Amino acid sequence: xxxxxxxxxxxxxxxxxxxxxxxxxxxxxxxxxxxLAANALNEKAVADIFLAKGRPQDNPLIVHISDMSMLxxxxxxxxxIAKRLAERFWPGPLTMIFPKADIIPNVxxxxxxxxxxxxxxxxxxxxxxxxxxxxxxxxxxxxSGKPSPTAAAHVFGDMNGKIPLIVDGGECSVGVESTVVxxxxxxxxxxxxxxxxxxxxxxxxxxxxxxxxxxxxxxDEKVLSPGMKYKxxxxxxxVYIVNAHGDKFAEYCAERVKSDKKVIVLGSGVSENGVxxxxxxxxxxxxxxxxxxxxxxDEIGAETxxxxxxxxxxxGLAVYNRLLRAAAFRIIEV
Ligand code: TXA
Ligand code: MG
Numbered sequence: 001x002x003x004x005x006x007x008x009x010x011x012x013x014x015x016x017x018x019x020x021x022x023x024x025x026x027x028x029x030x031x032x033x034x035x036l037a038a039n040a041l042n043e044k045a046v047a048d049i050f051l052a053k054g055r056p057q058d059n060p061l062i063v064h065i066s067d068m069s070m071l072x073x074x075x076x077x078x079x080x081i082a083k084r085l086a087e088r089f090w091p092g093p094l095t096m097i098f099p100k101a102d103i104i105p106n107v108x109x110x111x112x113x114x115x116x117x118x119x120x121x122x123x124x125x126x127x128x129x130x131x132x133x134x135x136x137x138x139x140x141x142x143x144s145g146k147p148s149p150t151a152a153a154h155v156f157g158d159m160n161g162k163i164p165l166i167v168d169g170g171e172c173s174v175g176v177e178s179t180v181v182x183x184x185x186x187x188x189x190x191x192x193x194x195x196x197x198x199x200x201x202x203x204x205x206x207x208x209x210x211x212x213x214x215x216x217x218x219x220d221e222k223v224l225s226p227g228m229k230y231k232x233x234x235x236x237x238x239v240y241i242v243n244a245h246g247d248k249f250a251e252y253c254a255e256r257v258k259s260d261k262k263v264i265v266l267g268s269g270v271s272e273n274g275v276x277x278x279x280x281x282x283x284x285x286x287x288x289x290x291x292x293x294x295x296x297x298d299e300i301g302a303e304t305x306x307x308x309x310x311x312x313x314x315x316g317l318a319v320y321n322r323l324l325r326a327a328a329f330r331i332i333e334v
Contacts, residue, residue, distance in 0.1 A: 001163070008167055016165060028136070060116060062095050062118050064136045066126040151170075176319065177194055178192075192225060235302075237298065238305070239326045240327055253265045265307075283313075286310055290323065
């Protein structure tokens with residue numbers, strides 16, 4: 001199959017909707033990462049997403065809507081806390097879990113009786129959903145296990161020949177996937193941290209962070225969010241988090257770089273020289289750059305990637321959560 005890449009425009013929205021209406025897959029830009037979209041209510045189309053990504057069948061997909069009127073038919077109940085969060089954070093990088101209505105096929109919800117829904121902030125994503133008139137199931141548009149794509153070129157690298165169209169909306173502004181929450185009464189339970197932070201959510205209720213966000217699940221442990229149990233975001237290189245900053249970090253990395261040619265370093269605010277890469281001084285910049293830098297590591301044939309420990313608050317918690325998985329939980333204490 002030939003994979004076309006079209007810049008976001010009125011015409012590409014129409015082209016994308018035409019393919020999606022015919023049950024095909026289209027990669028679409030969102031503010032978080034690119035999504036591999038299909039009609040969420042079309043079982044066959046959704047099954048094709050799992051095939052294209054090589055994704056485990058029990059890992060449910062997020063259903064994307066373009067306005068509030070699309071939500072009630074998809075769910076059995078909308079808790080008050082969800083209404084308040086939707087009012088404040090939608091459109092935006094927040095996904096909420098609801099009891100699912102029968103209209104959601106089991107393949108979309110990974111066999112669960114709940115469904116994850118989000119209204120993306122990206123104008124391109126919402127224009128495509130609106131043109132379709134149905135909700136879109138869309139996981140990140142990477143091959144399963146690889147870093148999520150934050151640019152159309154990343155999607156092309158993983159999906160060339162597998163899908164007919166990629167809509168290119170430029171680089172993603174957030175850079176890590178949406179925050180995923182479920183509710184326990186009035187308690188907001190964070191299953192996956194993202195651009196909408198625990199601090200922001202705590203203005204609306206008591207917030208609890210799932211232990212799987214920072215801890216490695218035991219082998220057969222049941223996790224609330226199935227995505228948490230899989231190896232993720234990994235380049236071919238071995239990634240290590242280095243728990244040091246400033247001179248200590250610089251000295252440790254300098255030693256490693258000196259003794260091994262295939263080592264690269266991602267440090268906040270370092271000057272770039274083909275071995276050292278700047279992954280930004282703020283958690284927001286680190287979120288934007290992390291996945292692209294992990295892909296870069298593969299491009300240049302690195303075997304080891306040393307990454308400076310990020311902050312663990314605000315958007316930094318999302319960066320830390322993705323890095324832990326990319327690094328298979330390996331942390332070097334200096
Ligand atoms: O920002 C995003 O959320 C991106 C863009 C494309 O919208 N999408 C995305 O989808 O990250 P994906 O499939 O890569 O991640 C979905 C996450 C997984 O960890 C999955 O297990 C969890 O959401 N999830 C989906 N439905 C769920 C449900 N009913 N209950 C618990 N977790 C769920
Ligand atoms: Mg993903």
